[in-house]
Amino acid sequence: MTMSPSLRKFALTVHITSTVGWLGAVAGFLALAIAALTSQDVQLVRGTYLAMEVTGWYVLVPLCLASIMTGLVMSLGTSWGLFRHYWVLVKFLITIASALILFMYTRTLSYLGGMAADTTLSVDDLRNPSPVLHAGLALLALLVTTTLSVYKPRGMTRYGRRKQQGQRRASQM
Amino acid sequence: MADPPPPYPDSTSDTGVETNNETPAGIPRWVKVFGIIAIILLLLFIILHLTVGGPGNHGPRSNASEHSLRQP
Numbered sequence: 001m002t003m004s005p006s007l008r009k010f011a012l013t014v015h016i017t018s019t020v021g022w023l024g025a026v027a028g029f030l031a032l033a034i035a036a037l038t039s040q041d042v043q044l045v046r047g048t049y050l051a052m053e054v055t056g057w058y059v060l061v062p063l064c065l066a067s068i069m070t071g072l073v074m075s076l077g078t079s080w081g082l083f084r085h086y087w088v089l090v091k092f093l094i095t096i097a098s099a100l101i102l103f104m105y106t107r108t109l110s111y112l113g114g115m116a117a118d119t120t121l122s123v124d125d126l127r128n129p130s131p132v133l134h135a136g137l138a139l140l141a142l143l144v145t146t147t148l149s150v151y152k153p154r155g156m157t158r159y160g161r162r163k164q165q166g167q168r169r170a171s172q173m
Numbered sequence: 174m175a176d177p178p179p180p181y182p183d184s185t186s187d188t189g190v191e192t193n194n195e196t197p198a199g200i201p202r203w204v205k206v207f208g209i210i211a212i213i214l215l216l217l218f219i220i221l222h223l224t225v226g227g228p229g230n231h232g233p234r235s236n237a238s239e240h241s242l243r244q245p
Contacts, residue, residue, distance in 0.1 A: 086204045133221060155201035
């Protein structure tokens with residue numbers, strides 16, 4: 001199935017917006033996580049954990065889902081395919097792994113948000129390095145997927161070669 | 174009769190319909206390098222999860238249990 005040029009442009013616009021938006025949101029999340037880990041101001045630490053919870057649920061998760069959905073549409077709606085080229089496959093695997101970790105991490109974000117609302121806890125009780133590490137790795141993963149999308153390094157999978165040979169044979173008939 | 178399919182889309186194309194030269198067979202070197210880096214990062218992530226104060230903690234490093242807080 002191949003999309004029409006106008007539909008492909010629209011899908012590509014939504015895909016780039018959601019993916020780069022996800023990357024930007026993770027960068028913002030990382031800034032909050034670093035502030036929460038390093039600040040001595042208990043109000044600021046509480047505020048950042050609450051902001052991280054809201055950002056996780058209402059920005060990161062929707063953008064992640066939009067990125068996956070539009071990525072699938074873009075790959076399956078063009079001749080790139082999902083399993084034909086290594087760069088598409090690697091990007092897909094990184095995105096799925098990042099999404100799974102994000103979905104699991106929303107529980108931790110809710111937990112940290114609940115802790116931040118507990119006024120009996122001190123700033124040392126609240127401090128946690130987990131969001132910094134998760135956001136740092138997520139940022140790295142999304143930078144890799146963005147780079148793959150731009151450079152599109154060569155290399156076809158075995159499946160891609162078979163499909164290509166099949167199409168060649170069909171076109172010669 | 175359809176046009177022959179491209180051996181490999183041009184790197185500047187977002188449609189995958191541009192033609193380019195034939196790609197060599199086998200797994201490209203960049204995929205192998207990526208795989209090795211991914212395994213190293215995964216191992217580091219697991220080690221950090223298992224260490225005290227790492228992401229496996231997913232909660233306060235200190236005495237949150239004293240405040241009757243339970244991690245989901």
